[in-house]
Each structure stands twice: as C-alpha cells, then as structure tokens.
Amino acid sequence: MAVAAPNQLNLTESSTWGSRSVDCFEKLEQIGEGTYGQVFMAREIQTGEIVALKKIRMDNEREGFPITAIREIKILKKLHHENVIDLKEIVTSPGRGTDEHGRPDGNKYKGGIYMVFEYMDHDLTGLSDRPGMRFSVPQIKCYMRQLLTGLHYCHVNQVLHRDIKGSNLLIDNNGNLKLADFGLARSCSTDHNANLTNRVITLWYRPPELLLGATKYGPAVDMWSVGCIFAELLHGKPIFPGKDEPEQLNKIFELCGSPDEVNWPGVSKTPWYNNLKPSRPLKRRLRDVFRHFDRHALELLDRMLTLDPSQRIAAKDALDAEYFWTDPLPCDPKSLPKYESSHEFQTKKKRQQQRQHDEAAKRQKVQHQQQHSRLPPIQQTAQGQGHPPMRTGPNQNMHGNQSQAVGGPGHHYGKPRGPSGGPGRYPPGGNPSGGYNHSNRGQGMGGYGSGPYPHQGRAPPYGSSGPQGAGPRGGGNYGSGGPNFPHNSGPYGASGTGRGSNLMPGNRNQQYSWQQ
Amino acid sequence: MSAGGSDNHHPLHERLPEPPRHSLDEPTTPRVLLILSSVVEKLVARNDKLMVELKSGSSVENHLRKSLDTFHGVRTPGISISKYLERIYKYTNCSPSCFVVGYMYIDRLVHRYPDFLVVSLNVHRLLVTCIMVASKMLDDEHYNNAFFARVGGVTNAELNRLEVELLFMLDFGLNVSSGNFECYCQHLEKQVMIFDDGLITNGVERLTITNSIDDITELSVENDVQSSSPSEI
Numbered sequence: 207m208a209v210a211a212p213n214q215l216n217l218t219e220s221s222t223w224g225s226r227s228v229d230c231f232e233k234l235e236q237i238g239e240g241t242y243g244q245v246f247m248a249r250e251i252q253t254g255e256i257v258a259l260k261k262i263r264m265d266n267e268r269e270g271f272p273i274t275a276i277r278e279i280k281i282l283k284k285l286h287h288e289n290v291i292d293l294k295e296i297v298t299s300p301g302r303g304t305d306e307h308g309r310p311d312g313n314k315y316k317g318g319i320y321m322v323f324e325y326m327d328h329d330l331t332g333l334s335d336r337p338g339m340r341f342s343v344p345q346i347k348c349y350m351r352q353l354l355t356g357l358h359y360c361h362v363n364q365v366l367h368r369d370i371k372g373s374n375l376l377i378d379n380n381g382n383l384k385l386a387d388f389g390l391a392r393s394c395s396t397d398h399n400a401n402l403t404n405r406v407i408t409l410w411y412r413p414p415e416l417l418l419g420a421t422k423y424g425p426a427v428d429m430w431s432v433g434c435i436f437a438e439l440l441h442g443k444p445i446f447p448g449k450d451e452p453e454q455l456n457k458i459f460e461l462c463g464s465p466d467e468v469n470w471p472g473v474s475k476t477p478w479y480n481n482l483k484p485s486r487p488l489k490r491r492l493r494d495v496f497r498h499f500d501r502h503a504l505e506l507l508d509r510m511l512t513l514d515p516s517q518r519i520a521a522k523d524a525l526d527a528e529y530f531w532t533d534p535l536p537c538d539p540k541s542l543p544k545y546e547s548s549h550e551f552q553t554k555k556k557r558q559q560q561r562q563h564d565e566a567a568k569r570q571k572v573q574h575q576q577q578h579s580r581l582p583p584i585q586q587t588a589q590g591q592g593h594p595p596m597r598t599g600p601n602q603n604m605h606g607n608q609s610q611a612v613g614g615p616g617h618h619y620g621k622p623r624g625p626s627g628g629p630g631r632y633p634p635g636g637n638p639s640g641g642y643n644h645s646n647r648g649q650g651m652g653g654y655g656s657g658p659y660p661h662q663g664r665a666p667p668y669g670s671s672g673p674q675g676a677g678p679r680g681g682g683n684y685g686s687g688g689p690n691f692p693h694n695s696g697p698y699g700a701s702g703t704g705r706g707s708n709l710m711p712g713n714r715n716q717q718y719s720w721q722q
Numbered sequence: 723m724s725a726g727g728s729d730n731h732h733p734l735h736e737r738l739p740e741p742p743r744h745s746l747d748e749p750t751t752p753r754v755l756l757i758l759s760s761v762v763e764k765l766v767a768r769n770d771k772l773m774v775e776l777k778s779g780s781s782v783e784n785h786l787r788k789s790l791d792t793f794h795g796v797r798t799p800g801i802s803i804s805k806y807l808e809r810i811y812k813y814t815n816c817s818p819s820c821f822v823v824g825y826m827y828i829d830r831l832v833h834r835y836p837d838f839l840v841v842s843l844n845v846h847r848l849l850v851t852c853i854m855v856a857s858k859m860l861d862d863e864h865y866n867n868a869f870f871a872r873v874g875g876v877t878n879a880e881l882n883r884l885e886v887e888l889l890f891m892l893d894f895g896l897n898v899s900s901g902n903f904e905c906y907c908q909h910l911e912k913q914v915m916i917f918d919d920g921l922i923t924n925g926v927e928r929l930t931i932t933n934s935i936d937d938i939t940e941l942s943v944e945n946d947v948q949s950s951s952p953s954e955i
Contacts, residue, residue, distance in 0.1 A: 223893050270867030270882045271889060273858050279894045280859070296894065319886070 223296040228320050230297065231259060247325060256325040257294065261318050274389035279321065281365055281388045289356025291376060291386040294322040326386070327379045327547040331372030334439065336545070343500070346439045347536035349375075351525065352383035353432060358521035360385065361425040366394050368406040370431035372438065379547070381539030394424060407431060409454050410446050414465065415515045417455045419477030426515035429524070433510025440499055440507070455482050462513055463490030470514035502529035751808050752818045754910070758825055759804035761913045762845065766803065769839045792887040793844040793851075799875065806846055806874075813873040814865050816857040823860060823898055824852035826906050831891055850874030851884040859896050 231248040234256075238245035243261035250257060262275045282293035299318040330349065333339065341349070353375060360367055367374075368390040376386045390406050401421040407413070413430030415423055437445045445461065448454030459465075464484040465473040473479060492511060496504055506527045509519035519527075530536055801809070807821065828848055832838055840848060854870040865873075871881040889896075 223890070264882075264886075267878050267882060268866050268868035270854075270885050276855070276858055276889070276894075276896065280896045283894055284897055296890075298890075 226295065226297045228259070228297045228299040228318070231257065231322070233259070258323040258325045259297075260321045260323060262321065264319060275321070277390075277392060278388040281391050281393070285360065285363060285365065285388075287356060287359040288382065289352050289384050290359060291326070291384045291388075292324045294324065296321055323386075324384075325378075326376035326384065328377045328545060329373045329386075330375040330377060330383070330435070333377060333545060334372065341439060342537075344534045344537035345542055347530060347534070348381065348539055348542065349377070349383050349439070350432075350436055351530055351536045352539070353385070353435070354521045354525050356383070356385045357425075357428055357432065358525065360391075361428070361521055364393050365391055366425060367391050367428050367431075369408060370428050370435065371408050371411045372435055375435070379544040381537075381542035383539075409448055409451070410434065410444050412454065413515065414455060414458050414462075414513050415476065417451055417458070418473070418479050418482060420515075421477075423515060425520065426518045429510055429518050429521060430515075432521070432524070433507060433518075436503075436507055436510060437496070440503060441496070452482060456484065458513075459484045459488050461490075461492050461495060462511055463492075464488040465513045470517075473514070500529075502527065502532055505529065751811060754818045754907075755807050755811055755821055756804070757910050757913070758821050759802075759807045761910055762825070762828075762840070762849070763803045764913075765840055766842050766845050769841045773839065773841055792884055793847045795843050795847065798842045799846045801846070801875075803845060803849070806849060810850060810853055810870075810873055814853075814857065814870060816853065816864060817861055819903070820853050820856040820860055822903065822906055822910070823856035824849065824854075825910070826898060826902070827852040827856065827888070827892060827896075829906075830895065831888075834891065834893075846874070847876060847884055850876065851881065851888050854881070855885060855888060855896065859898075 230251055232251050234247045234249055236244055237247045237258070243263040245261070246259040248257055248259045249255065262272060264271070266272070279293065279296065282291070286292070297320050299320070334341065353370075357367065357370070365388075367385060367388065369387055370385070374385065374387040376384050378384075392402070394402070402423060404416045404419055404421055404423075407416060407427060411431035411434045413423075413427050416427060434445060446454060446457045448457050463469070464487050465479075466487070467474055492508055493504060496507065499507065506519070506524060506529045509527075510524065512518040799806070810816070811818075811821070828840060831848075832840065850870060850873070854867065854874075857864045857870075867881050867885065868878045871878040874881065876884070
C-alpha cells in the first residue's frame with residue numbers, strides 16, 4: 207500500500223481537480239440516471255477521448271456534498287490499477303448565475319460537479335443478460351481473474367468495495383474488466399477493530415456474516431460476493447435471489463448448510479444469530495447441486511462460498527487456485543469478442559423511435575388528419591409524464607428519465623437502495639439490475655421498457671430494512687446515517703430515480719442540470 | 723485576540739481541574755479539544771496581528787478576498803474558538819479524532835495556499851466545515867450538513883458552499899494515514915508544551931490512536947508519561 211510518509215502532506219498531486227470546466231467535454235448522450243446523478247457519455251473536445259461523466263447530485267441541501275461521492279472520490283484517488291475504474295478528474299460547471307453582488311464567480315459550482323471516468327462499454331450483468339449470450343470457459347476465467355486481481359489490489363490497499371456485483375463490474379470492448387462504483391467502499395484497518403455498518407452490499411451478494419449482523423468484518427465480505435458472481439456465471443442465473451434478509455439467509459443455508467460452532471466458530475455470538483438461525487440443521491449441498499461444474503471451478507467456488515469469513519478464500523489465494531492454471535486457461539482479454547454497446551438510454555431511445563414510427567404509421571391509416579399527435583403513448587400517459595414522444599432532442603433525455611423512472615423495474619439504473627427501498631414494495635424478483643445495457647430484455651413488450659409488469663430483473667433489493675432494525679443510527683435525525691443510505695449504483699454509480707427517489711427529495715429538481 | 727472577548731490567552735487550562743478520563747460520554751470536554759483550541763487561538767492571534775500590520779498595505783485585503791472569499795465573514799463572531807469547538811463537540815457528538823483531522827485539513831489548506839491566513843474572520847467557518855467533512859469521512863454515523871449548520875451558526879446553504887469550496891481547495895485530498903494522524907497528535911502536544919511551558923510540566927497526556935485512521939471512532943486520551951518528548955514533525 208502506498209502509505210504516505212508520516213510527514214507527507216499530500217501536497218504533490220500533479221493537477222488540481224475541479225480546475226477545469228465541464229465545457230471541456232461534449233456531451234454525447236445520457237447513459238444512465240440515478241439518485242446520485244445522471245451519467246453521460248461524452249467526448250473530451252481537446253483529445254477526442256470518450257469518457258463517462260457522472261454528475262454529482264447537489265440538490266439535497268440537508269446532506270450537502272453526498273458522502274458516497276466524497277468517499278468514492280477519496281478512495282479512487284488513491285487506487286490506480288488496470289482493473290479498477292479510473293477516475294480521471296473532477297470538473298465543474300460554473301452555472302450561469304452570478305452571486306448577490308453580481309460577481310460571476312460567486313458560486314462556481316452551482317452548475318454542477320462531475321466525476322470524469324474512463325468510458326466502459328458494458329457491465330457484466332448487462333453482457334451476460336444478452337439473449338443468446340454464453341460465455342466460454344476461458345472467457346469466464348478471464349473475467350474472474352481480472353475481478354480477483356482488481357479486488358486483491360483493493361484489499362492490499364485496505365479498501366473494502368462492499369458492493370461487488372455484476373452491474374458494478376464494467377467491461378470494455380478490449381475485454382478489460384474493472385471494478386466500479388466505490389460509493390459504499392471504505393478503508394479498513396487490518397485489525398478489524400472498528401465497528402462498520404453491516405448494511406452494505408446488495409442483498410443477493412451479501413455474505414452471511416453481514417446478514418447475521420456482524421459489524422466487524424474485512425475483505426472476506428467482498429469474496430463472498432465474488433463467489434456469488436462466479437456461481438452466477440457458471441450457473442447462468444443468480445444463485446441467491448432472496449427478497450429480504452431472512453429469505454436471503456435461508457437460501458444461503460440451503461445451499462451452504464447451516465452454520466454452527468464447528469464449521470464457523472463464533473457464529474452463535476453474531477448479533478442476530480438467535481433470530482435468524484435455521485430451525486433445523488441443514489447439510490451443505492453446494493458440491494452436490496453444482497456437481498456438473500468443472501472440478502476446479504467447483505473447488506474454488508466451494509472455498510469462496512465458505513460460511514465462516516475467516517476460512518473463506520482470499521483474493522490472492524483465489525488467483526493461485528488450480529482453476530486459473532489448468533486447461534482451458536483464461537484467455538487474453540483482447541481475444542474476447544467485441545459486443546455492440548447498448549446502453550439503456552440508447553436502446554430506449556431506439557425503441558421509442560421505433561414505436562413512434564409504428565404509431566405514426568398506424569395513425570396514418572386510421573386518422574389521416576393527425577400526423578403528429580401530441581399525445582404520448584398510453585404507457586407514458588399512465589405514468590403521468592406528458593412528454594410528446596417526438597424526436598429526442600437534448601432535453602428528451604432528462605424528461606425521458608422521469609418517465610423511465612416511474613416506469614418501474616425495466617430501467618437498468620433503477621435499483622432500490624436504502625431503507626425506504628424495502629422489499630415489500632417490489633414484486634419478488636422483479637427488480638431492475640443496476641446495469642445499463644441489458645436492455646434487450648423487455649424489448650418485445652412494446653411498453654416503455656417495462657410498464658407495470660414485473661420483469662425478470664436481476665438486481666436484488668438493496669438495503670431492505672433489516673429484521674432487527676439494526677444498523678447504525680442512520681436515517682431519522684441523524685442525517686445520512688451510514689454510508690448506505692442515499693446511494694448510487696449502476697456502472698458509474700447512478701441508481702434509479704424510481705425507487706430511491708424518496709431518499710432524495712429534490713429529485714425532480716433540474717436546477718443543476720446540464721447546460722444545454 | 724478579539725474573538726475571545728473576555729477570554730485571554732489561557733482560558734482553557736482553567737477548565738482542566740480533573741484528570742482526563744477515557745469515556746467520551748462524560749460531560750467534560752476532551753483534552754484534545756482544549757489543546758486544539760489553544761493552538762488555533764494562538765495561530766489566529768498571530769495572524770490577526772499580522773493582518774493589522776499589513777493592513778496599511780492595500781493589496782493584502784484583495785489578496786485575502788480572492789483566496790478565501792467564501793470563508794470570510796464580515797464580522798468576527800462573538801464566540802471564542804474554544805467555546806465554539808466545545809459547542810460543536812457537545813451537539814454533534816462527533817469523535818474527537820474528527821477535530822484533529824479537521825485541524826489537519828486546515829493545515830493542508832495553509833500549506834496549499836500560502837497566502838491563506840487563518841484569522842478571526844474566517845476561523846469559525848473553517849473549523850465547522852473542516853470538522854464536518856472530517857466527521858463525514860471518519861464516522862459511520864454522523865449528523866448531516868443541516869445540523870452542523872445550526873450548530874455552527876451558519877445557514878445550511880452557506881455551509882454547503884463552504885464544504886464544496888473546501889473539498890476543491892483540498893483537491894479532495896482527504897486521506898489521512900494513521901502515521902500522519904499520529905504526527906499531528908504529537909505536534910499538538912508539542913505546541914502546548916511550547917506555549918504553555920510551566921503550566922503543563924510533566925505527564926502530558928498522549929493522544930493515541932487505536933486504529934488505522936480511517937476507522938477511528940474514538941480517540942482515546944490517556945496518560946502516558948513516556949510521551950513527554952514527542953518527535954518533531
């Protein structure tokens with residue numbers, strides 16, 4: 207770890223972030239939307255480089271600068287690795303106004319603050335959800351090795367990611383995989399003495415120790431998530447799609463057996479063990495259920511999905527597993543196929559245009575007079591967003607978001623985060639993924655992406671209120687509470703406006719919107 | 723300094739009759755706060771004097787306005803630094819380490835912007851902003867900006883502005899290593915020894931940390947006779 211020398215004051219950073227304006231970038235299109243902010247694909251005018259701009263929402267006055275953004279910036283500032291998303295800089299948008307004295311520099315951040323990331327074409331969830339998509343064994347090994355390499359780097363730098371899942375693993379068209387969305391991440395000490403919040407990690411990928419209420423934990427929490435992803439890649443679908451914490455634990459116990467003092471010394475002392483322990487002992491069935499897996503894959507998976515965090519395999523050891531060193535070997539990322547980029551917003555736009563086209567054709571048949579109806583399609587009307595479905599101008603994106611957000615579980619930036627996103631509010635299994643490009647799903651439905659029907663969305667409910675109501679004294683009067691409340695998700699950390707919107711009361715506020 | 727009102731240069735130590743204890747729940751102000759306010763008060767007093775001396779030179783005012791516009795108040799607040807810190811501690815209940823880290827942020831600012839003088843017109847805003855950001859960084863549980871604003875006597879909107887200003891001025895360099903943290907603790911002790919030689923002659927309480935800095939939730943304050951000669955930073 208690059209520990210600063212004791213006297214070093216971190217004064218030597220080469221460039222000062224925030225010195226450049228967002229005007230250095232040409233916005234190409236919006237690729238995501240969330241409580242945290244919008245995500246745009248953009249081109250740096252000077253260099254032509256394509257980047258992703260994540261706008262930091264600043265409209266929650268009471269919270270000020272979002273803590274997730276502070277932490278993400280702080281952590282990404284010190285992480286530099288080929289398997290970790292690169293935060294290139296922070297840019298600001300000066301806004302058009304002047305302060306009360308007419309000075310133009312009175313509030314130079316009024317227009318917005320953006321994080322500039324390298325652009326990535328896909329995320330793992332989106333990629334694997336494509337119809338007909340099948341990853342080859344060398345491809346899976348390639349992704350897994352990159353995931354573990356990036357995570358190992360984080361862990362040796364004493365950073366816990368705390369939200370490892372497919373939609374936070376970005377993949378570019380050179381086959382490179384990078385960890386993204388460090389909004390829940392935090393530094394950890396090696397002695398694990400501190401009390402950390404257990405309300406982290408998206409439910410389906412949350413390890414048993416957190417589900418049992420542990421507040422002292424370490425890198426093993428991320429390794430459980432890796433195990434879930436690994437199994438998902440091999441199995442073809444999520445292995446623990448629980449809809450709330452107790453069900454999540456049950457699903458884990460059904461596959462991994464029930465914990466006891468023999469296989470997990472100390473488990474009975476975890477805060478919620480007595481409430482959540484299985485009513486009868488369950489045998490570990492993992493090797494039986496997944497017996498069709500490759501032997502080495504199963505061996506590795508078994509060690510990742512170990513109940514006792516202290517016995518769970520570490521990233522470094524996982525990289526040494528036989529699995530990565532036996533035929534077929536992991537392939538070279540560059541040899542992987544290139545997939546057409548399909549962002550949610552892009553495909554949505556295409557779909558919308560297609561629908562407009564169809565409807566226009568229909569109208570021409572039925573009502574010859576009415577060439578350009580100002581009426582939105584039925585689905586939109588029902589959602590109360592009366593935007594004319596015209597050609598998408600620059601503003602369309604923003605308005606489209608709202609429609610989309612209301613539209614329910616079809617959009618891929620949408621994902622419940624935080625306590626208000628309790629599981630009861632969603633149809634089981636109907637939650638959207640945080641990914642932004644598996645939008646082919648639902649394409650045939652003709653609705654606004656999804657309409658009111660539950661999708662087979664994949665992202666699990668996040669942060670549903672724990673059965674014990676435990677967790678930090680967050681919420682309530684204590685402002686943002688733990689780091690997991692107003693939170694972001696999605697590849698660049700944008701999460702759904704839909705579910706999370708009541709966490710961010712200023713959601714409708716376009717005050718800081720992009721300068722058109 | 724003028725901000726202190728009736729407080730003179732040694733107001734803190736009059737409130738130091740009882741030995742420090744470990745518990746943070748007790749009503750007494752942690753020693754680290756007392757040391758910190760003493761150090762900051764000295765800094766401000768010195769800089770205020772410097773300002774007065776430089777005031778005749780016309781460019782100073784402009785210079786200051788440019789770099790620290792946001793933090794500058796029109797008038798000196800009527801609350802002393804020590805009382806202000808006490809107030810923040812009392813109401814926000816943030817861990818004492820936040821105060822040390824907040825001080826580190828001020829120090830980083832001063833190093834980054836050598837023209838930036840911490841004076842009585844800006845020190846309160848600086849303190850509340852830095853401590854709040856430190857609290858956001860360190861404490862998993864913390865109050866929001868709105869609450870800090872009320873405690874700090876500024877509006878929510880202003881504190882938000884100050885926060886963003888601070889973050890950019892620090893270039894988001896908020897990481898604090900445990901070694902760095904410990905250095906500052908030692909530095910603070912040493913400052914007190916320099917300034918108050920005679921008041922604290924032996925048994926300077928050592929500010930120790932139990933964890934890597936990022937996970938500090940509590941700064942233990944304990945007696946340590948061996949720390950009477952902290953190393954230079």
